Amino acid sequence: MAAEQEAVSNKRVILSNYVTGFPKESDMKITSGSIKLKVAEGSKDTVLLKNLYLSCDPYMRWRMSKLDRPSFVDSFHPGEPINGYGVAKVLDSTHPKYAKDDLVWGSTGWEEYSLVTAPQLLIKIQHTDVPLSYYTGILGMPGVTAYAGLYEVCSPKKGEYVYVSAASGAVGQLVGQFAKLAGCYVVGSAGSKEKMLDAVLLNMRLRGRIAVCGMISQYNLEKPEGVHNLEQLIGKRIRLEGFLAGDYYHLYPKFLELVIPAIREGKMVYVEDIAEGLENAPAALVGLFTGRNVGKQLVAVA
Amino acid sequence: MAAEQEAVSNKRVILSNYVTGFPKESDMKITSGSIKLKVAEGSKDTVLLKNLYLSCDPYMRWRMSKLDRPSFVDSFHPGEPINGYGVAKVLDSTHPKYAKDDLVWGSTGWEEYSLVTAPQLLIKIQHTDVPLSYYTGILGMPGVTAYAGLYEVCSPKKGEYVYVSAASGAVGQLVGQFAKLAGCYVVGSAGSKEKMLDAVLLNMRLRGRIAVCGMISQYNLEKPEGVHNLEQLIGKRIRLEGFLAGDYYHLYPKFLELVIPAIREGKMVYVEDIAEGLENAPAALVGLFTGRNVGKQLVAVA
Known part of the structure; x- marks a missing residue:
């Protein structure tokens, strides 16, 4: 299918520089790359994702700093896309656990499409009768x-x-x-x-x-x-x-047994603050630290 | 025995005033009262102690302050003797658990003789082949x-x-x-x-x-x-x-099973810093906070 191998544009949120003090929108910039919507032949255990929702989480602030001592997270790299938790759809996969059209949540990039070479960090979404965005929050x-x-x-x-x-x-x-x-x-x-x-x-x-x-x-x-x-x-x-x-995370199945029915029955509710579009992602992330959000802050990519 | 009922002098360490900042020797004073070396007839569950060793412990600093919110300790009362942990000999007792000549450790007054009306805070000393002063420290x-x-x-x-x-x-x-x-x-x-x-x-x-x-x-x-x-x-x-x-303290018997043999066999050692005489008790207590002591600070009363 020649059409599938044509490159499409891939908007991304790049860290411009290491951050000190409060992060500003200008510490990030939106760039556009291109990507083929197919895992390259011969790439083993690789998954191509279309990102649907990206999560803004406070711990990401640590990764925006140049960390000078070992930590449980690594620094982001200036010039490269930010990454974090997200919800995505599998477009192509050479990993036996993931197939086209699977929905997953886990570690992904702040971009429209991500090529993931460590898909063991992705969890397959089983319950789709609840809002998919919940997998960045109450279900993530x-x-x-x-x-x-x-x-x-x-x-x-x-x-x-x-x-x-x-x-x-x-x-x-x-x-x-x-x-x-x-x-x-x-x-x-x-x-x-x-x-x-x-x-x-x-x-x-x-x-x-x-x-x-x-x-x-x-x-x-x-x-x-x-x-x-x-x-x-x-x-x-x-x-x-x-x-x-x-x-x-080994408790995740037990956790879902409690939370999925509670959501369905209205016994648990979840407030989200959804920014629309990757262009608004830097402001959404920065807003966490000024307390601008009410409820879970996330970004709808599409 | 008429002689026993004659009063003897009883040197005491009194808190002069509530303390703020570093405690000073002048926050305490030595006074002399008198005491009959016999529990008064009709006093139930009362024990008369001759204090041998008094323990200087950092938590006592809290008790020298006027505590304005609930705490796990009470303030000392200005004008009254300080109290704390000590090692003592029973001179007289109307409590069935304690008899004349028993050795005990626990809560007692900073004075030569103490009349204790809550002897449930005293633990009887079973092992006397180790230094008695140890019951203010390694065994206390x-x-x-x-x-x-x-x-x-x-x-x-x-x-x-x-x-x-x-x-x-x-x-x-x-x-x-x-x-x-x-x-x-x-x-x-x-x-x-x-x-x-x-x-x-x-x-x-x-x-x-x-x-x-x-x-x-x-x-x-x-x-x-x-x-x-x-x-x-x-x-x-x-x-x-x-x-x-x-x-x-419910683990105290198990604790002794470990520590008593370890002391006897020289597998555990304990460094003490012993001030001689009640007159030197205020300086010993104050010294804790300037780091003057090396090892466990205590006072030998006699």
């Missing part, structure tokens, strides 16, 4: 973060009090709902200028657990703000624990 | 703190690395030895002026555990110093957990 990494942070790291008991910071964000809005499902009382806050963690420590109860998946207010500071009330940990026997969703 | 609260913090809170595995801050203190010198017994590699530091915890966070390994039993460098500050590197918790999945020895 933020969903697993909320689920694992609450149920696995904090092990809540019925009747306990759960406080959620950044409660209107991609993860926060889910923690509150999971806590309700567990029979807990929920208090949340969002967009506060207070030293959140210090205030939380003063108000924690005995043997409280704090799961830490991110510290969005700190990512753009040359030096993070100090936390002054850690003494509270001792007398109250508080546990403060960092975690990453990536350590809990 | 600091010992249980080191044991519980390492074995119960951190659950070390053979071959792991253990870092001990304040490694020359009452607790720190034991953590290193317990870690060795568990087959771990040990690194320690003491007396550093660096922002200890921030440096530790940068150097922690993946899935490291930090047990926090105290923050001696912070107790005298109007506002504790900030900890800036808590972001490290996330990528490294670090757990930071506060705990109190008091939650682990």
Whole structure:
């Protein structure tokens, strides 16, 4: 099919330079490349994706910096497309696990089409009666973060009090709902200028657990703000624990068993903030750090 | 026995005033009262102690402040004797569990003789072939703190690395030895002026555990110093957990089974810094916070 092998244009979001301080739209630029919509003959285990939705996540800020010490993420490369979580359709595949027209979510590029040579980072989407965009949020990494942070790291008991910071964000809005499902009382806050963690420590109860998946207010500071009330940990026997969703993907089937029916039955709701078009992706990403979004920020590519 | 009912003098260390900032010797004063060396007839469950050793512990600094919010300890009362952990001999008792000449350790007053009306806080000493002063340290609260913090809170595995801050203190010198017994590699530091915890966070390994039993460098500050590197918790999945020895006294028999033979066989050693006489107790307590002591600071009363 000669037509399929003709190159088409491929709009991309490129990191212009390493970022210090708050990221600006001008730290990224939109460029146009070209791509053949077919995996080249002889390329093993390669998948060609048409990206449908791209996820704007706070951890991406770390990748925009030149990281000078080992971290759980790598820096983006200036001059190359940003990458992150997304939802995509398989256009072509030489990997036995993926076939044309499969829908997947996972690691992809900020561009119209991505050639993925590590498709083991893609999860096949089984349930398509829910909005596909949900796989960047409630059914994707933020969903697993909320689920694992609450149920696995904090092990809540019925009747306990759960406080959620950044409660209107991609993860926060889910923690509150999971806590309700567990029979807990929920208090949340969002967009506060207070030293959140210090205030939380003063108000924690005995043997409280704090799961830490991110510290969005700190990512753009040359030096993070100090936390002054850690003494509270001792007398109250508080546990403060960092975690990453990536350590809990083995629970994804169990997670879906809980969440898919809850969505279908309206027991869980999810607020999204969808920017239309790759052109608007840089503004959407930058907006995370000024708190412009209400709910999960994502980009609809098409 | 008429002689027994004559009052004898009872030297005491009184808190003069609530303390702010670094405690000074002049925040305490030595006074002399009098006491009859017999529990008054009709006093139920009361024990009269002759104090032998008094323990100087960093947490006592909290009790010298006027605490304006609930805490796991109460403030001392100006004008009254300080109290804390000590080793004592029972002179008289109306409590069925304690008899004359029993040796005990636990909560007592900073004075020559104490009338204790809550003797349930006293533990009877069974092993007297080791120095009695050890029951303020390796065989007392600091010992249980080191044991519980390492074995119960951190659950070390053979071959792991253990870092001990304040490694020359009452607790720190034991953590290193317990870690060795568990087959771990040990690194320690003491007396550093660096922002200890921030440096530790940068150097922690993946899935490291930090047990926090105290923050001696912070107790005298109007506002504790900030900890800036808590972001490290996330990528490294670090757990930071506060705990109190008091939650682990049910393990004391098991603890003794490990430690008593280790002392007898010379497998564990313990460095003490003993001030002689109640007159020197205020200086000994104050010295904790300037790092004057090497090893466990205590006071020999007699």
